[in-house]
Amino acid sequence: MPAKSTAIAMAPTPALVPAENSNKVKSKSANMTNKNTGLVFNCYSLRRRMKASRVGKFIRPASVVYLGAVIEYLLAEVLELAGNCARDNKRKIIKPRHVMMAVEMDDELKPLFSDVIMPGSGVVPGVHTCLMGRRDQNTFRGWARQNLSKTQVGVKE
Numbered sequence: 001m002p003a004k005s006t007a008i009a010m011a012p013t014p015a016l017v018p019a020e021n022s023n024k025v026k027s028k029s030a031n032m033t034n035k036n037t038g039l040v041f042n043c044y045s046l047r048r049r050m051k052a053s054r055v056g057k058f059i060r061p062a063s064v065v066y067l068g069a070v071i072e073y074l075l076a077e078v079l080e081l082a083g084n085c086a087r088d089n090k091r092k093i094i095k096p097r098h099v100m101m102a103v104e105m106d107d108e109l110k111p112l113f114s115d116v117i118m119p120g121s122g123v124v125p126g127v128h129t130c131l132m133g134r135r136d137q138n139t140f141r142g143w144a145r146q147n148l149s150k151t152q153v154g155v156k157e
Contacts, residue, residue, distance in 0.1 A: 030061030032044055032047070032061050032064060032065060037065050037068065037069075039065070039068045039069060039072055040072055041068040041071060041072050043061070043064045043065055043068050046064050046067060046068050046071075047059055047061070047064040050064065050067070074112075077109065078099060078102065078103065078109065079094070081102035081103070081105075081106055081109075082094045082098045082099040082101075082102040083098075084102070085098040085101045085102045085105075086098040095120070096118050096119065096120040096121040097120070097121050097122055099118065099121065100118050100121035100122065100124075101124075104124050
């Protein structure tokens with residue numbers, strides 16, 4: 001008799017049934033969470049924006065993750081250079097001016113931002129060469145040493 005009671009006690013209970021035997025169907029939707037992609041950007045909002053801008057009929061999740069990775073990389077590059085520019089100007093806050101100066105000084109980012117207008121960033125410092133006059137021996141002499149008129153003091157015509 002004791003053997004029968006142990007056999008009944010050893011029967012698996014419904015709570016201990018492994019998950020593989022359950023009737024749940026695994027979802028086939030893309031899992032684009034930040035934990036799975038390793039990105040800071042929200043891939044779901046990027047996909048929603050791509051759908052809203054009518055990029056294509058069907059947008060694959062892999063393309064959204066790739067786009068998010070590229071945008072995140074570019075943003076990190078620009079912010080690093082802008083932070084260095086702000087630090088060089090002894091500022092703790094990155095302003096649009098610092099972003100514009102960082103982009104203009106970098107040879108790789110300059111073509112990407114060639115047609116971009118950044119509000120509040122100002123202009124690149126410098127005088128265009130066509131606006132500068134010719135340089136001769138008297139260009140950088142002071143006013144006191146230059147002859148301002150044809151008549152000189154003490155000389156009579």
